[in-house]
Every structure is written in structure tokens, then in C-alpha cells.
Amino acid sequence: MNKVWDDLVARNQVAGYLDANLRGASQVFLQDNPWTGLMILAAIFWGAHAAGNLEVAFGAAAGLVISTFVAILLRADPASIQQGLFGFNGILVGAAIPTYLVSHPAMWVFLVIGAAVSTILTLAISNITQTWGVSGSTAPFIFTTQLLLLAASAFANVPLVPMQGAANAPAIWPSDGFDIVARSISQVHLIGNVVTGVLFLIAIAINSFRSAVFAVLGAIVSLVVAVGFGANSGAISAGLYGYSAVLTAIAVGAVLNRPSTGVTFYAIFAMIFTVIVQAALNTAMAPIGIPALTLPYVLTMWLFQLPKAERR
């Protein structure tokens, strides 16, 4: 099937554009595979449907195609476009805006602007971070979304969904482990749904089994650390202490460094530290009322990848 598809992509511009978008959906988990992306999109629609807010899924799809299209418009590097490196920030902006803004035409205006800006920011940030050999990762999504949400507070015609603090849910039991691990994986796309998490995991595994193993490891390590330090049990239960560590685990443990025992220990330490950064950013951002999104992952990934040049 891959060969047939690849041939089609090489010959047909529409198929090529579709392929770039599907790979963009998979790049959030640092995978480069259109079938992984297709399955992730399906899982997002399932999760959004289950939560009764399909706009999250339509927004994600819209953010994906807009950001990829803007990259073509700005004549960005074609190979990067094809690998989906402009779409993965757009899909996240597109999922985040309907999550935090009330359904309203102005919400869609913000979503379109945000998706377009995420591509410009991808170019700007990668121009800076490549100086030290690290990627911009999801930083364009984070900064774009945080700016849009802060702006919405000042705009009467762009209403925000009231932020509710995670309630301190009942104590967490070992039997809750499976669900929390799955939700931690699904929260990477701002969705708290067990089925979505399992589908994401399968989608990752069909491209890279090691990445899937580390995704689960990241979710487990972050769960143990968050419970151990006494983090808010409602937030833990929703997977909100896990999604950043899932990405750290895949990035540091499976994708960016050559596998070795040393790298595995280094990655586990990075997962532990991601939970601390998550808690820190939750505290730091509370006064201005914006979510940390995947910033704990991005900061930790930079922190643990930047020393490489020295370590070699």
C-alpha cells in the first residue's frame, strides 16, 4: 500500500498535499507517516465527538490544512512541507482554539489567523534554534495559542470559555493507571479520552514501536512522580501531568538520540523533570490565566538536547 501511495504522491499534486497534511498530523508525536496521521485524525474526531465538541476536530483539520497551505504560499522548503513540519503546529492551534474559546464566528477568525501565524513562527523559531542544532518543536503552537488567548481576554467580541481549575478528585488507585496512561497520551492533542489515547498509541506503534514503548513509559513515569509529589489528583486523573512527559519520552528516548542504556536513563530523568516543569509553569501562568500547553515538554527537550554538542 505504501508504494502505491508514494507513487501517487509523486505524480499527483492533490495527493501530495494530502500526504503532507497526514504526515503533519503524525509529526506531533515526532513520526513521519501518513497512515499514522490518518489514524490520529480519526482518533481526534472520535474524542471530540465523545466530548460533544466536534469543533475541536474540525478546528484541528482546518488548522492543519491552513498552516500547510501558508507554508506553500511562503515558498518554504518543499521537503520540510512534505514531511509535515508545518502542519503539526497548525493542527494543535486548531484543536486548542475551540477548546479555550466559545463557539462563535470570531473564534474561527482567530483560528485561521493562528494557523497562518504558526507557520510564520515555525520559520522564525527554526531559524533561531537551528543555530544550536535543536528543533523549534511545538513552540510555534504554544506561543501562538498563548498570545491568542491572552488577546481574547482584552476583546469583548472573542469570548473565552471560563477556565475551571482542576478539582481535587478522589485519591488515585493503581486500578486507574490504565485510563490515566491512555488519557495522558490523548491529551497531547488536548483530548481527555481513553479510546483516543489507545488509538494514538497504535498509530505511533505502526510507525515506530520504540516510540510507542517510550510514550507509555513517559505516561507511567509522570504518573508515579506526580502522585509521589502530591500534585492535584483531578489534573493527574485527566492526564494533564502526563502529556508533556509522553512527548519528552518519545523525543529524548526514542527519536532524537541513538538508543542506548545511557540514553534511556537520561530520558527517564528528563521525564521526571518534565513533571516538575509542568507544575512550575502551571503556577507561573496562573496569574495571567493561560494554559502551559506543551511548553513543559519543549523546555525540557531543549534543556536535555542542547548539551549534546558539548557531550560529544
Next chain:
Amino acid sequence: MNKVWDDLVARNQVAGYLDANLRGASQVFLQDNPWTGLMILAAIFWGAHAAGNLEVAFGAAAGLVISTFVAILLRADPASIQQGLFGFNGILVGAAIPTYLVSHPAMWVFLVIGAAVSTILTLAISNITQTWGVSGSTAPFIFTTQLLLLAASAFANVPLVPMQGAANAPAIWPSDGFDIVARSISQVHLIGNVVTGVLFLIAIAINSFRSAVFAVLGAIVSLVVAVGFGANSGAISAGLYGYSAVLTAIAVGAVLNRPSTGVTFYAIFAMIFTVIVQAALNTAMAPIGIPALTLPYVLTMWLFQLPKAERR
């Protein structure tokens, strides 16, 4: 007249120093012309006089000459000094300090320190930003002034003018458009005065007609966007949603990129995004009570200029 003046500047050190300062006054709008600078200075004095706070104008003049003098003292690049590239941050610091601090000897101490630091910060920031081919722009003014204002909160002998939030003024009518556009241009120098705005515009036009057209375009686009999103009408009316977009328009649309239809659309999108960044920074800085100054412009300009290396 230009030739006579240029000859004098080449022969006479005092005229050279005066020329560098006048160009510094014009560089706030990214122009390099002593007559533009002279007219801008006159317009600042008019606006400060009209507002009954001449210290803003004397402070601006003092900031200008001090920052330029410190650049000479530190043996900065003579060509940059002559183009006024050290004065334009100093003039802005000098206008901002008497705007936000109560008239008092300590205010002048802060102003002198701030003007001197702005030159050191200009050297420091340009050393960093030139790595990626962008200028430091008004970042030295912004960071110096914000630091001084934050410090004043902790110093009993350096009293701050009480910050009043912009009241929600009556609704904005199309007939208010001209005044708001003019005030948006005048607010670049922290002055809300229609005559000053018109004089600024003429001063820009005598050096670069395209810059003047884009200044007006930036003011109009930001007005429409701010009204459309439902921003605070008092702030819009005072020109506070416009001054950053005016600078973005001049920078991205007229000065930093070669004119083309694509650049014009790119610049219009940058102006729209400047309004969002302005609203976002107003929200983000509210808990610590400092103004965003021209940071919305600088961030947007960096965002839209940094991809260039990739786009080529």
C-alpha cells in the same frame, strides 16, 4: 539645503553631533533624515505643551543627546552613531520616564541612567539579533523603561504616576477615524495629539512617501481590527491600539522588504497580528502594572522578518 548641511556636518564636529541627534529622532520611524528628525522634535514639543507636561519633551531631548553621547564615549561604530542608531532608543526612554514617573529630581536621575543604559543595551541586543539578520529596533527602549518602572515600584523616593486603566469611552464612529489615525501615529512617541500625529506624518513623508502611506495604512488597519474584535474603546480612541501597528506597517511594508504585492499583503497580515499581540501583552503585563510600550511592534517585526533567510 541638504548639500550645505552635509558639507557642514563633514567639517564641523558640533554640527556632526547635532546631525546624529536629529537623525536619531527620525529613526524611531525608521527614517534617516535630519530634517525629518527636526520636525519630529518640534511636534513632540507641541504635543507635550498641549498636554501641559513639557517635561516629556525636555526628557525626550535629554534622552536623545545623552544616549548618543554615551555611544561616542563607548567608541561604538561611528557610522551607526551618525545614522542616529543610538539616539532613537534614548529619545523614547526620555519621553517615557516623565510620562510614567512623577516630576521629581529622582525622575531625572532615572532618565539619565535609562538613556545611558539604552545605549549599552542597543550594543548588547544588536550583538545578539544580528546573528539572524534582524535589528534590535526599539527593544532597548522597551526593556530599559520597563525595568526602570518596575524598580520605581520598589523605591519610595521614585514615585510613579498612578496608572489609570483606559475607561470604556463612548462607541467609536467613522467620523472619529481621522483623529484616531493621527493619534495612533503620535502615540509612537507616547503623545496623544492630533496635530503632533499630522506633523509626524508630514515629517515621514518628506523622507519617504511610501513610509507615510504605510503609517496611515497601519493606523487604519489596526483601528478596524481593534473595533472589530471589541477592544476597549477608550484605548482605541487614544491611539493605543494603533502606534505599534504603525511601526509594523512602516517596517515590514515600506523599509525592511523590497516593495511588491506579496510584501504588501504580508505587511497587512503583520498589522492585523500586531493588534492581537498588543491586546495579549496588555493582558500579560497587567499583573505587574507596566505598559507594553512598542513591544507588540518589535515582537511582530521579529516574527515576520526572521523567516526571511528561509524564504529566500
Next chain:
Amino acid sequence: MNKVWDDLVARNQVAGYLDANLRGASQVFLQDNPWTGLMILAAIFWGAHAAGNLEVAFGAAAGLVISTFVAILLRADPASIQQGLFGFNGILVGAAIPTYLVSHPAMWVFLVIGAAVSTILTLAISNITQTWGVSGSTAPFIFTTQLLLLAASAFANVPLVPMQGAANAPAIWPSDGFDIVARSISQVHLIGNVVTGVLFLIAIAINSFRSAVFAVLGAIVSLVVAVGFGANSGAISAGLYGYSAVLTAIAVGAVLNRPSTGVTFYAIFAMIFTVIVQAALNTAMAPIGIPALTLPYVLTMWLFQLPKAERR
């Protein structure tokens, strides 16, 4: 004695590790001398004992050896390890954690994680800052500690010592000068003790007399400036307006630049500005309740050292 020790260090790994750690203790004051470091450690134990919180001293020692050990583990540059360039951030993390967190097993878990992360952050930050020829200085200590303290707010099992704002103590008299100068020097290691400050000063002087002179100058200048601007007298009296200026004075005036009259004036201006940055960061960080630590020094040092490339 130095020769005997150097021979031992060259032959014996344990002595080499001890030497690296002692130099690490001295590098906080930008000195590279094991005897200076030994005396500083002794002075820390004295100060912690006098304050009835010996965990600060044991924490400092633990942070020192852990961060140095992690640098060896990560195969960092051996010459840098030997000079103590990985230990000085660890010793500060180790002193800060027991200062701000309640004595508790989780406090020690945080301390160990923090010391290890400070080494990774030292590699990451120096990789960035060396692009412009400046050192990362104590930035790894600052960011690690601030992250850990912000995280502790969100963790029920990692209790924070309640932050008390510095009370406005009685007015400061010239006769208080000696004690405040000494406490300013001791506060570099988060200790407010006159004897510790005097011992620190002697320890610096046995390696570099000029550094000791500038340390005193930094403490005096910051005292005069803070009193003049009307800063909180309790904070001034505790040395909290002095420690950053002490480091700025040593760095800009004695270590990083070749001595000259110009450099001395430049350094004095840097000391004055450090006090303003200190006040500004105190204000800016109040809403999220974290201490500025030595960030005023690091920001000022970067600001005043970054222009160098241009000034030459």
C-alpha cells in the same frame, strides 16, 4: 603548599575530585582556587550554624559534589570540570533548596534533582551564550531553583517555607555600614551573617586582592544607591540589595575586563544599575512568589559584557 597539593591532584583521582569541588565553591565569586573554596565552605557552615539551619550547609556541600559528579557522568569537558565550572551552580542550588523548602525527605529529593539538572543546564546555557562570548554564569542555578520553587507550590508533599516580605526595619545609619557590607557579601550564598561575609572576603583576597576590593566597592555602591532611592530598609539591612552588585563588581570590574580607569567607571555604573534591576525583578516576581536570586547580577553582567565585541 600549593605545589604539594597540585602534585597530589595530578596523581590521585580522589584528590582531583576534591580539588574540582573546592574550586567549584570558589567559582561562585569567579575565583579558581581550592583554598578559597575551602574557606568559603567553612564560612557557609559557620553561617548556617549561626542561623540554626545546618541543612543549608549540608545541602550546599551535597549540591556541590552531585553537580560535579553528574558533569563527570555526562563526560563534560575535563578542564572545565577541574576548574569547578559545574560545581558552583550546584552549591548554590544546594544552599537555596533548604532555605526555601521545609525540612522533609522530599526536600532532599528536590535538591538532588536540582543539583543534577543544574549541570545539564550549565551545558545547555553555555552552548547558547558562548555564541556571543559570554558565560552562563549563575543562570543555571537561578532557573533551576526558580522552577523547583514554582513546582513546589503545586505539590502538596513538597512544602515551602512561608515567604515573609522584608519588614521595613528602622532607618539605616552610617554605623550600620560595616555589617551591611559584610552581609551583602555573605548573601551571595543566601546567608545573612557578618562573620561569614568577612570570611568570604578574606577567602577572595587570598586569590585576588582586586576582586576583594571590588566586592567591597559593590556592596558600598549598592548600599548608597538603595538608601538613596528609598528601597525597603529591612531588605537593605539584610544585605539583599547588595549581593548581586557584589558579583557585578567582581565580574565587570575585576575579572572579565582588563583593569583600567574606564573599566572601573563602567563597573561602577553596572553596580548602580544592578540595584535597579534587583528592585525591578523583586516587583516583577512578586505575583508568582519566587525570589530573584542572583538574576539581577546575571542580567546586568550580560548587558555590560555583550557590547564588548562591538566596542573592540
